Amino acid sequence: MANLVNAENIRGVYYTGAKDVVAVNDVTIKINEGEVLGLAGESGSGKTTLGSIISLIARPPLHVEHGTLEIDGKVQQLGEYDKIPRSWRGAVVSMLPQGAMNSISPTKRVRQLVYDVMRSHDRKISKDEAMERARDRITMLGLPPRVLDAYPHQLSGGMKQRTVTIISTLLNPRLLVADEPTSALDVSSQKVLIEMLKDMLDRRIMAGVIFITHDLPVLSTVATHIAVMYQGRVVEKGPTDVIVNDPHHPYTRALMSSVLVPEPKYSNIRIEGMRDFDRSEFEAPAVIHS
Numbered sequence: 001m002a003n004l005v006n007a008e009n010i011r012g013v014y015y016t017g018a019k020d021v022v023a024v025n026d027v028t029i030k031i032n033e034g035e036v037l038g039l040a041g042e043s044g045s046g047k048t049t050l051g052s053i054i055s056l057i058a059r060p061p062l063h064v065e066h067g068t069l070e071i072d073g074k075v076q077q078l079g080e081y082d083k084i085p086r087s088w089r090g091a092v093v094s095m096l097p098q099g100a101m102n103s104i105s106p107t108k109r110v111r112q113l114v115y116d117v118m119r120s121h122d123r124k125i126s127k128d129e130a131m132e133r134a135r136d137r138i139t140m141l142g143l144p145p146r147v148l149d150a151y152p153h154q155l156s157g158g159m160k161q162r163t164v165t166i167i168s169t170l171l172n173p174r175l176l177v178a179d180e181p182t183s184a185l186d187v188s189s190q191k192v193l194i195e196m197l198k199d200m201l202d203r204r205i206m207a208g209v210i211f212i213t214h215d216l217p218v219l220s221t222v223a224t225h226i227a228v229m230y231q232g233r234v235v236e237k238g239p240t241d242v243i244v245n246d247p248h249h250p251y252t253r254a255l256m257s258s259v260l261v262p263e264p265k266y267s268n269i270r271i272e273g274m275r276d277f278d279r280s281e282f283e284a285p286a287v288i289h290s
C-alpha cells in the first residue's frame with residue numbers, strides 16, 4: 001500500500017511558566033493509505049497532544065519544538081516558526097476533536113455549520129453549492145438529509161457524532177484525526193459510527209485515520225494498526241492482531257491485561273492495575289513491528 005503519512009521526530013512541550021511538560025517526546029509514526037492507526041495509552045500519555053500537532057492545530061501553551069509531517073510526499077516542518085499553509089488545515093488533515101458533538105454551537109442549524117466549514121476553505125462557494133455537496137455526502141453515508149435543517153440538540157448522540165464526523169471530512173482530507181469519537185456513545189451507536197468510518201475510507205473520502213481512544217476493545221474492531229503511547233513516547237507499534245495478541249513491550253502487555261473484556265488469550269490472566277507495576281519496567285526500548 002502507498003505511504004500516506006510520515007510524521008517524524010515530533011516533540012511537543014507545554015510551556016506552563018513553571019515546569020515544562022514534555023507531552024510528546026520524539027515521536028515518529030507512519031501510516032499507509034487505507035490504514036486506521038489506533039493511538040492507545042493511559043490518560044496523560046500524550047495522545048491528544050500528538051493528534052493536535054499532526055492536525056496542525058497546536059496552540060500555546062503547547063509548542064512544537066521540532067518535527068516534520070509528510071503527507072502524499074509533501075513535507076511540512078512543524079516547528080513553531082514554520083509557516084503552515086492554510087490549505088493544509090481541514091483539507092489535507094482534519095481533526096475531529098474530543099467532545100466535538102457537544103461543543104458545536106446550539107444556536108446554529110447543521111446547514112450553517114456546513115456552510116462555515118466549506119466557506120473557510122473556498123470563499124467563493126455559494127450556499128446552494130455547499131448544501132448540495134453536503135446533502136450528497138450525508139445521503140451517501142446513510143443519514144437523512146433532514147439533519148441539515150436540525151439544530152444540534154434535535155439530534156440523538158449517535159446522529160450528532162456522525163454528523164460532526166461528516167462535517168469534519170467535507171473537504172476530503174487525506175488524513176482524519178478522530179479523538180475519542182466513540183467514548184460518549186452507547187455500544188450500538190459506536191458500532192454504527194465505526195461502520196461509517198470504514199465506509200468513508202472505502203469510498204476514499206479520506207485516505208487514512210488516526211483514531212485516539214482509551215477503549216481497547218473498540219480499537220481492536222476499528223484499527224488496522226495500533227501505536228501505544230506511554231509518557232509521551234510510542235513504546236510499541238504494529239498490526240492490531242500483533243499488539244492485541246502478542247505484545248512485546250512490558251507497558252503494552254500491562255495495558256492489554258487491564259482490559260475488562262479481555263481477548264481470549266488474556267481471559268485467565270489476573271487483571272492488574274497499572275499501579276502494581278514498577279514504572280522503570282516500562283522504560284524498555286520501543287518495539288516497532290513491521
Ligand SMILES: Nc1ncnc2c1ncn2[C@@H]1O[C@H](COP(=O)(O)OP(=O)(O)OP(=O)(O)O)[C@@H](O)[C@H]1O
Pocket residue numbers: 014016021022023041042043044045046047048049050061214
Ligand atoms: N494545556 C496544558 N498545559 C499543560 N500541560 C498539559 C496541557 N494539556 C495537556 N497537558 C499535559 O500533557 C500531557 C499529555 O496530555 P494529553 O492530553 O495529550 O494526554 P492523553 O493521552 O490524550 O490523555 P487523555 O486520554 O486523558 O485525553 C499530560 O501530562 C497533560 O497533563
